[in-house]
Amino acid sequence: MHFNLAYSYYLKAFAEATFHAARKQNLVLQEDFTGEIDADMYKEAYFFKKVTASLNKCATQLAQAGEQEGLLMSAVKQMQTEITLKN
Numbered sequence: 270m271h272f273n274l275a276y277s278y279y280l281k282a283f284a285e286a287t288f289h290a291a292r293k294q295n296l297v298l299q300e301d302f303t304g305e306i307d308a309d310m311y312k313e314a315y316f317f318k319k320v321t322a323s324l325n326k327c328a329t330q331l332a333q334a335g336e337q338e339g340l341l342m343s344a345v346k347q348m349q350t351e352i353t354l355k356n
Contacts, residue, residue: 275328285320320352
């Protein structure tokens with residue numbers, strides 16, 4: 270169960286990282302916002318915080334599943350490094 274939850278958090282983080290990358294390039298993915306107010310609310314810092322939180326939750330679930338050195342944990346660590354370097 271912990272591994273499945275960890276994988277879900279990883280997928281969530283990946284989606285949030287997509288929005289973060291778009292905002293860093295001053296792009297707004299219009300279909301995901303209902304108006305200008307929504308787009309203004311979801312700034313780059315918002316998505317950075319969401320990605321970081323999701324990756325931390327993923328790492329916690331992987332640790333509880335005993336998967337500290339697996340492929341998914343390697344992907345999480347890589348994404349954590351990249352998101353921190355690019356911010």
